[in-house]
Amino acid sequence: MRNFIAFIKRFRVFLFFALLQGITFSIYFSYLQFPKYQYLTSASLFSGNILKLRNNLTKHFYLNYNNSILQKENIALMDSIPSSFIKLDNGLVKINDTIFNYQYEYTPAIIINSTHNKRNNYFTLNVGSKQNIEPGMGVFSSNGVVGVIHNCSEHFSVVKSCLTKDINIDVMIEETGDFGLLKWDGEDSKYGTLWGISNDSKVKKGSKIITRGGGKIFPRGIIVGRVSKTQLVEGKPLWDISVKFSENYKSLQRVYIIKNLLKKEQEKLESDTPVNNPK
Amino acid sequence: MNLLIIHSIRFFAILIIQALILNQIEIGSGIQLMVYPLFIFLLPVELSIIYLLSISFILGLSIDSICNTYGIHTSALLSFAYLRPIIFKLFIPRDGYDPIVETNIFTLGFRWFIKCFGTLLFIHHLWFFLVEIFKINELFFVLQKVFLSIPISFLLCILLQFLFIKKSNEI
Numbered sequence: 104m105r106n107f108i109a110f111i112k113r114f115r116v117f118l119f120f121a122l123l124q125g126i127t128f129s130i131y132f133s134y135l136q137f138p139k140y141q142y143l144t145s146a147s148l149f150s151g152n153i154l155k156l157r158n159n160l161t162k163h164f165y166l167n168y169n170n171s172i173l174q175k176e177n178i179a180l181m182d183s184i185p186s187s188f189i190k191l192d193n194g195l196v197k198i199n200d201t202i203f204n205y206q207y208e209y210t211p212a213i214i215i216n217s218t219h220n221k222r223n224n225y226f227t228l229n230v231g232s233k234q235n236i237e238p239g240m241g242v243f244s245s246n247g248v249v250g251v252i253h254n255c256s257e258h259f260s261v262v263k264s265c266l267t268k269d270i271n272i273d274v275m276i277e278e279t280g281d282f283g284l285l286k287w288d289g290e291d292s293k294y295g296t297l298w299g300i301s302n303d304s305k306v307k308k309g310s311k312i313i314t315r316g317g318g319k320i321f322p323r324g325i326i327v328g329r330v331s332k333t334q335l336v337e338g339k340p341l342w343d344i345s346v347k348f349s350e351n352y353k354s355l356q357r358v359y360i361i362k363n364l365l366k367k368e369q370e371k372l373e374s375d376t377p378v379n380n381p382k
Numbered sequence: 383m384n385l386l387i388i389h390s391i392r393f394f395a396i397l398i399i400q401a402l403i404l405n406q407i408e409i410g411s412g413i414q415l416m417v418y419p420l421f422i423f424l425l426p427v428e429l430s431i432i433y434l435l436s437i438s439f440i441l442g443l444s445i446d447s448i449c450n451t452y453g454i455h456t457s458a459l460l461s462f463a464y465l466r467p468i469i470f471k472l473f474i475p476r477d478g479y480d481p482i483v484e485t486n487i488f489t490l491g492f493r494w495f496i497k498c499f500g501t502l503l504f505i506h507h508l509w510f511f512l513v514e515i516f517k518i519n520e521l522f523f524v525l526q527k528v529f530l531s532i533p534i535s536f537l538l539c540i541l542l543q544f545l546f547i548k549k550s551n552e553i
Contacts, residue, residue, distance in 0.1 A: 116431050120464045123439050124457060131453035131513070150448045157402055218449060220408050222514050225450040261450060289515070289523070290412075353408070 151215075151259040154227055158215040165354045173357070176245050207322055208362040210234055212242075217264070219292040219353055224266040226250065230360065231258040241320040241361045247350035248272060248285075248327050249358050251320060265327075266292055266352060273318040274327050277311040279304055285327060285346070292352055294331065297344040306333050312346055319366050389425065393441065395546075396421045401448040404538075412527040413534060418445060418455075419462050419506050420539045423499055424486060427479045431467055438463040451514075458510035462502055473498045487543050500536065507532055 111118065216227040230236050232255050242249040242262050250264035251272075263270060266287050274297065275282035283299030297312065310330050316323030332345040363369075396418050404415040422438050442456030449455075470479070473494060479485070487495045511524045 116435075116464075119432055119435055120460060123435055123460050127439075127442075127453040127457045127460065131457070134452040147447060153402070153448060216450075218405065220410075220412060220414060221451065227450070289520075 147256060147259075151227065151256070154216040155229065158213070158229075162213075162356065165356060168354055169356050172245055206363065206365050208364055210236065210360040210362070212260075212358050212360055214262075214356055214358060215259075217352070217355070219266060222289050223268055224264050224292075224352075225253065226262040226264050226355075228260045228262060228358070228360070229258070231255050231260050233257050235362070236260050236360060237362075239320065240363075242358050243321065243325050243361060244350055244355055244358045246326070247348060248314060248321065248325055249350065249352075249355065252360065262358075264352065265295060265348065272321070272327070273315045274312050275315040276300070276306065276330070277313050278307070279310075281306075282315045282317070283344075293348060295328065295346045295348060297330075297346050298341070300342045300344060302335060302340050302342050306330055306342055306344060308333070319363055319369055321361065322363075385426065389421075392421055392424070393437075397441065397444055399542075401445050405449045409534075411530060412523070413530050414510075414527070415531070415538060416455075416507070416510070416535050417538050417542060419459065419503060420499075420542060422459065422463050422466065423502065424484060426481070427470065427485060428481045431464070434463045434466065435460060454510060454513050457513055458506050461509050462506040465502060465505060469498055469501055473501075484547075486547055487540060488547065495540075499539065500532075503532060503536060503539075504528070507535070 210230060212228040212230045214226050215229050218224045226242075226249070228236075228242075236252060236255050238252050238254055240252045242252060248265060250262045250267070250270065252260050253263040254261045265272070265285065268287065268289070270285060270287065272285040273282065274285045281300045281304050283297050285295055286298050287295045300306065308330055312327045312329065314321040314323060314325045314327060326349050328346040328348040328350075330344055331347040334343045334345075335341075336343045400416065400418045404417065407415060409415075418441060421441065422434065425434060425437070438459040439456060442459040443453070445451075445455045446453050470485075475490060475494060483489045507528045508524075511527045515524055
């Protein structure tokens with residue numbers, strides 16, 4: 104026993120160091136896998152408020168760029184409202200439509216903090232669970248996909264962006280319909296990689312890449328980017344496709360959060376279907 | 383008492399500089415600017431290492447919570463603080479350290495500062511990027527990030543001392 108106490112006394116500094124390192128690493132790895140708490144992320148009230156204050160100061164820096172994007176979006180919307188069309192047929196009666204139903208609900212949000220040079224980059228938004236935001240919802244902007252909500256508190260939420268190691272968004276090439284997973288290799292915030300397309304299908308440079316709508320998060324057809332380079336993977340019948348993102352994540356500010364209203368229905372249906380029961 | 387106030391002001395100043403300004407600057411090719419080790423470096427020499435580790439734990443966690451890095455800064459800063467007394471002993475000046483005098487670039491000289499702070503900063507950066515990337519096959523990428531970031535961080539630390547520490551203040 105005395106030896107044990109002497110041991111602890113001798114190595115108390117190293118043991119204290121190891122204890123603190125252990126706490127830090129357990130925080131690090133548990134956050135990477137499943138976010139349990141909010142108080143150590145920028146979704147916490149303290150950090151969230153500091154970042155909101157900073158955003159109030161810096162949000163005007165990209166005002167011109169953001170205004171032009173909003174203007175373009177407005178024009179596109181103006182083109183689609185009924186009053187901008189000329190009525191050619193006067194004989195029809197308007198009927199309340201019951202064939203179409205809402206499947207997706209959109210919430211606007213502003214990015215108040217973002218990083219782009221780390222291995223895993225997270226964005227902080229100014230909306231939270233009070234605005235019915237939940238982890239697992241998709242986030243996109245008018246130029247392309249941004250990411251998936253990772254964690255949220257009452258007033259803020261953290262987005263796992265496309266610039267993350269294992270974002271794995273379900274995407275496809277628009278022309279041919281081949282689908283794969285979107286990944287990021289950590290080097291350049293302008294390029295991502297598309298993984299999982301077999302090399303017997305032809306991939307044209309410049310062809311459009313859109314979301315596939317299989318992951319119950321995004322609807323089909325939100326743009327991700329364009330093919331910029333194709334390369335064969337050694338030893339596997341796969342293409343290594345590099346994707347140029349259509350969104351510039353460095354100056355991104357306004358995003359939309361998308362909620363799939365029929366997600367639970369689809370999940371329930373899929374979980375009821377027996378896939379491969381081991382006998 | 384006076385020292386306590388100075389160091390707590392420095393704590394908040396360096397937290398704001400690091401989290402709200404330097405983490406937003408992007409130069410490209412993986413360069414990251416980190417000056418917060420300077421705060422731990424400038425703490426008094428006589429301070430017990432247990433206090434040193436606790437202070438660096440708190441500073442690291444507050445930087446991590448603002449920039450969503452989940453503990454990487456804390457881990458690197460803890461290794462910095464743990465190795466500080468060892469490196470100080472290694473590069474001890476001829477007449478030892480004066481407990482009243484702060485260990486900055488003016489009191490102990492430019493060459494001593496490069497040797498001592500440079501070694502510690504290298505260990506800190508290497509640890510940070512190794513934990514962040516955590517893959518052995520991206521080792522070259524880690525080294526590229528380390529060797530590109532260190533010179534700029536080091537120059538910034540020198541600049542901060544020239545800006546905010548009064549030369550005549552020391553006795």
